[in-house]
Amino acid sequence: MGDRTRLSLLMKLSDGQMRSIANLSVDTEITRQAVTKHLRVLESAGLVKSSRVGRESQFTLQPEPIAEIKSYLDEVSQQWDDALSRLRAFVER
Template sequence: MADISPKHDVFQAIADPTRRELLSLLSDQEMSVTIISEHFPISRTAVSKHLHVLADAGLVSERKVGRETRYKLQPEPLMELKQWLSYYERFWDNKLAKLKKFVEAD
């Protein structure tokens, strides 16, 4: 049986600050591994690993061009995060509403 998805989930993927920087960098443009890694103080191999984690989570796409591998942002999986967040928004909205009420009752 093919193992469909021990994939990394989006929550775990964005937990690392370097990976968040990668997403930010790749939101502008598609870039090759070497060029990407020039923006970071760690080795190209380490960057490559981070990119694979992001790819596993579906947050970036890989494309081979000659000897390069180019990556670009794939924002769709972030919708899961947005949906997760939306559940909690009402709690802080609620707090804000209570605060407003309190202030206005003055």
């Protein structure tokens, strides 16, 4: 998700609609082949899923891993907030 192109592809898929490689390549400066490579990386990470519809591969977002990451980051954020609150209370004594 740290790659700008992959993040852009995830954003395009975030509405839950299936999209073809051709559709995902529209309005980009990269080739369909490059889009395909990025989608395969996202698929191997479990962030998108592909299925064949006729002669095309269609891709959809898999939101579960993203929800898990968000949950983890929320926990870490809360831990930092708690630590900063304790530090503030200590410093203000």
